[in-house]
Amino acid sequence: MTTLVPLGAFIALSAALFFIGVAGVLVRRNAIVILMCVELMLNATNLAFVAFSRRLGLIDERGSVFVVFVFVVAAAEVAVGLAIILAAYRNRPTVDVDEVREMKG
Amino acid sequence: MSLDLIEPILFGLLALTIVGAGLGVVLADRITTSALLMAFTFLNMAGMFVLLGAETVAAFQILIYVGAITVLILYGVMFTPQAPRAYGLFFQKQTTVGAVVAALAALPVMVIAFAFRDTGSIPPRGGDLVPLASSIFTDFAFPFEVASVLLLAAMIGAIVLVKRE
Numbered sequence: 001m002t003t004l005v006p007l008g009a010f011i012a013l014s015a016a017l018f019f020i021g022v023a024g025v026l027v028r029r030n031a032i033v034i035l036m037c038v039e040l041m042l043n044a045t046n047l048a049f050v051a052f053s054r055r056l057g058l059i060d061e062r063g064s065v066f067v068v069f070v071f072v073v074a075a076a077e078v079a080v081g082l083a084i085i086l087a088a089y090r091n092r093p094t095v096d097v098d099e100v101r102e103m104k105g
Numbered sequence: 106m107s108l109d110l111i112e113p114i115l116f117g118l119l120a121l122t123i124v125g126a127g128l129g130v131v132l133a134d135r136i137t138t139s140a141l142l143m144a145f146t147f148l149n150m151a152g153m154f155v156l157l158g159a160e161t162v163a164a165f166q167i168l169i170y171v172g173a174i175t176v177l178i179l180y181g182v183m184f185t186p187q188a189p190r191a192y193g194l195f196f197q198k199q200t201t202v203g204a205v206v207a208a209l210a211a212l213p214v215m216v217i218a219f220a221f222r223d224t225g226s227i228p229p230r231g232g233d234l235v236p237l238a239s240s241i242f243t244d245f246a247f248p249f250e251v252a253s254v255l256l257l258a259a260m261i262g263a264i265v266l267v268k269r270e
Contacts, residue, residue, distance in 0.1 A: 004223070005116045010157070011218040013120045017127050017146075019211035024131035026203030027196050032181050036130055036143045039174060043150055046162075054157045054233075055223055064233055065240045067162050071169045072252040076259030078174050082181040083266035090267075095185045098197065 010051035017044035031085045031095045035078060042074045115156055122149045134192050136182045144175040161234045 017040055024037030046067045053063025088100050126149065129142040147170040154163035197203065241249055 005113055005156070006221075007223045008219040008221045009116065009120075010153070011221050012215055013123065013153075015211065015214045015218045016124055019207050019214070020124070020127040020131060022210070023204055023207035026207060027200040028131065029195055029197050030136060030187075032136060032178065032185065033130070033139050035181070036139055036178060039143065039170070039178075040127055040130060040146065043147060043166075043170065046166075047150060047153060050154055050157050050159045050162055054159060062240060064159055064162050064237045065245050068165065068237070068241065069248065069252055071165055072256060075169060075173060076255055078177050079259050079263045080266070082177055083263035085181060086184055087266050089185045093185075095187065 007051060007055045010055075011048055014044045014048040014051070017041075017047070029096045029098065031088075031097050031100075032082075034097065035081050035085070038081075039074060039078065042070055042077075046070055112156065115152070119149050119152050119156065122146075123153070134195055136187075137179070140175060140178045140182055143178070144171050147171045147175070159233045161232065161237055 021037040021039075021041035021044065024040065025034050028034055028037065049063040049067045049070070053067075085095060088102075089095055091102070092100070094100065123146055126142045126146040130139045130146065133139045133142060147166060151163040151166040151171070154160070154166060
């Protein structure tokens with residue numbers, strides 16, 4: 001009988017990585033790094049989904065299905081996000097989020 | 106050493122690596138370093154999924170996150186070269202406030218997170234491929250098709266956005 005890691009430890013790790021991502025989005029200037037931090041947050045939620053699904057899933061692996069959808073949305077998000085960043089960079093060669101203010105009212 | 110402690114030890118190593126590499130993504134001054142540390146975080150997260158017994162999700166994780174998304178991000182880094190600058194200029198002006206707000210929000214969430222308890226039931230053996238596939242292709246068949254439309258729309262949108270006239 002191997003010792004199981006408690007569910008709370010997985011959820012706490014997920015929360016820690018999520019808030020590292022939040023801090024990155026709040027403090028970094030580079031739009032691509034902000035995109036990376038959003039990916040970190042999405043992946044942290046994936047860990048919470050899988051942990052709950054494996055440890056508390058009474059019926060079947062419903063939580064893992066949502067992980068697959070999160071994968072799809074993350075891939076779409078990073079593709080469109082990079083396209084927007086590249087379009088803005090072509091307009092003016094900077095990826096600093098506080099330098100891109102063409103749409104400011 | 107008995108095999109009893111192998112799972113907590115693996116969890117501790119993976120958790121330390123994930124948190125360390127995640128902090129590295131936020132704090133690194135070179136964007137390429139950030140991108141590769143992000144890929145390393147995702148790789149260790151795949152190990153965490155294996156530890157939870159979700160091998161299929163771990164395989165998807167390596168294929169999509171470590172493979173596709175990291176390559177996309179690295180292309181983005183390659184196409185947007187920046188002049189070198191001082192380390193402090195990598196961060197926003199509201200860095201202190203932002204970090205404090207994130208830490209304050211994280212504290213209660215961490216306390217709540219540690220409060221989750223297992224139900225005492227033993228996790229099912231035999232991997233997650235069969236239950237995952239039977240869920241996706243029966244109850245979630247329509248959302249699955251909608252997801253493919255979303256991917257198509259994202260691809261067309263990305264092409265239109267970066268197309269040169």
